[in-house]
Amino acid sequence: MDVLYFAWVRERIGLPRETVETSAVTVNDLVDELRAREERYAAAFADLGALRVAIDQELADFDARLAGAREVAFFPPMTGG
Amino acid sequence: MRIAVQQEPFDPAAELRDFGAGDTGAIVTFVGVVRDNEVGDLETMEIEHYPGMTEAALAGIAEEAERRWSLGDVMVIHRYGGLKTGERIMMVATAARHRKAAFEAAEYLMDYLKSRAPFWKKEITRSGAEWVAAKADDEAALDRW
Known part of the structure; x- marks a missing residue:
């Protein structure tokens, strides 16, 4: 699936999107896999309270299931307006 | 309904020319402008968004406003990219039969697009760059709806 990063999450990880091979069942499982990769991922995902997630471009919870998801995005709380 | 996510500047007067034609008694507009920071050294406000999700989220918020206040028309324009102090960053417009609905719907749109549109x-200043943190007040503002 495609994993996208925005704002400081993108800067901390160092790329805007990547394709990830995963068997993660939930968003939390995917976060655990990413954290285990490298320090920059662990740093970006250190505090999930400071992050939001969208599955296929809709806001979701971290315990949401990923079955059938094509795109998962991680970003800080939004600041539009 | 008109939803636009764009880099280019927009002209509020031109946008409103044909807005709310039909059974309308009130049009409310809000235009957001890039203001300088407390120190007064803002060089650029860089706005990032999530193409695809942004348009869908704005349309969802506008449809909900249209339904709740029986709006005759609704418009949301939001820019992205690098903007300077004084530039117009976004606008919303609502058309209804009565002003109360038009005002309330415009406030609803603003509250939701602040914390639910991606x-x-x-802020890029002379001394560096910093992401603007979301305010707890903005999140709390959603509770009244």
């Missing part, structure tokens, strides 16, 4: 602001 935009992120970064």
Whole structure:
């Protein structure tokens, strides 16, 4: 699936999107896999309270299931307006 | 309904020319402008967004406003990219039969697009760059709806 990063999450990880091979069942499982990769991922995902997630471009919870998801995005709380 | 996510400037007067034609008694507009920071050294406000999700989120918020206040028309324009102090960053417009509905719907649109539309602001100043943090007040503002 495609994993996208925005704002400081993108800067901390160092790329805007990547394709990830995963068997993660939930968003939390995917976060655990990413954290285990490298320090920059662990740093970006250190505090999930400071992050939001969208599955296929809709806001979701971290315990949401990923079955059938094509795109998962991680970003800080939004600041539009 | 008109939803636009664009880099280019927009002209509020031109946008409103044909807005709300039909059974309308009130049009409310709000235009957001990039203001300088407390120190007064803002060089650029960089606005990032999530193409695809942004348009869908704005349309969802506008449809909900249209339904709740029986709006005759609704418009949301939001820019992205690098903006300077004084530039117009976004606008919303609502058309209804009565002003109360038009005002309330405009406030609703503003409250929701502040914390539910995927935009992120970064302030670039003479001393560096910093992401604008979301305010607890903005999140709390959603509770009244």
